[in-house]
Amino acid sequence: MSPQPAADRVAAQIRERILDGQLGAGARLVEADLAERHAVARHTVRAALKQLQTEGLVEIVPNRGARVAGMDTDAIVALYELRTALETEAAHLALAKNGDRLPPSVHEANEVLTRACSRARPSWPTVSRAHADLHTAIVRAARSPRIEAVHDQLTAQTRLFLLLVRPHYTFERLAQEHTELIAQLEQHGPDVLRQHLRASAGALIDGALAHPPAG
Structure with a gap:
């Protein structure tokens, strides 16, 4: 499976956990943990998180990692x-x-x-x-x-x-x-x-x- 479809799959699963309320606003999204959970490489997780960032569901802060976005x-x-x-x-x-x-x-x-x-x-x-x-x-x-x-x-x-x-x-x-x-x-x-x-x-x-x- 190529990296892009894998990233889409991981993004879809994380998206549903956020929108179902399993991951609340501010919850940290650790690349290593997500890579292990979804059995993919960290660069695949990184691509998935960037995709979710463009949707407004994830915030990525340089040198601090990713977290579930809230809405001010x-x-x-x-x-x-x-x-x-x-x-x-x-x-x-x-x-x-x-x-x-x-x-x-x-x-x-x-x-x-x-x-x-x-x-x-x-x-x-x-x-x-x-x-x-x-x-x-x-x-x-x-x-x-x-x-x-x-x-x-x-x-x-x-x-x-x-x-x-x-x-x-x-x-x-x-x-x-x-x-x-x-x-x-x-x-x-x-x-x-x-x-x-x-x-x-x-x-x-x-x-x-x-x-x-x-x-």
């Missing part, structure tokens, strides 16, 4: 602004191209999220992926390859954002808010999505300010 207020605001621009325009296009309705793919994605949240023992990784898939479905309904390509680059950070905002939500509330979001998008238009994203970012910013990271 500036990062939250920046992600909110970009997601809002992309998703609001995508929702506008999706509604315009589908007679002021969202296509079945969006409603189906919402049903998947609702079922994931309604299980007797909801799985956070499953809910997180279903949430990301719903927002992706809205973007894809716009049928705009350029918006979709840029939005796809934010998927990992969006799941990290949801992981951090998790303490402010129950599974029931998450499902209910997104069901209401889909209905209101069709009734009132894309500005509803802007308000939804602003509320989510605001909850996380309020939490960050109330509980600033140590150091």
Whole structure:
């Protein structure tokens, strides 16, 4: 196996551990330990960590190594602004191209999220992926390859954002808010999505300010 596919595989496994909450913000990512865990050379681990750095999931500090990235207020605001621009325009296009309705793919994605949240023992990784898939479905309904390509680059950070905002939500509330979001998008238009994203970012910013990271 060539180094690049191996690096992709290691990056994928580390990514899921971060986004599933197994590796928290600030957790150290030691090359030697990761190389042993994944049975690869250290240069492969290094390539995987650089890939995750470009996704905003890992911070690499010269002479100090790598660690799982967190999200400060500036990062939250920046992600909110970009997601809002992309998703609001995508929702506008999706509604315009589908007679002021969202296509079945969006409603189906919402049903998947609702079922994931309604299980007797909801799985956070499953809910997180279903949430990301719903927002992706809205973007894809716009049928705009350029918006979709840029939005796809934010998927990992969006799941990290949801992981951090998790303490402010129950599974029931998450499902209910997104069901209401889909209905209101069709009734009132894309500005509803802007308000939804602003509320989510605001909850996380309020939490960050109330509980600033140590150091």
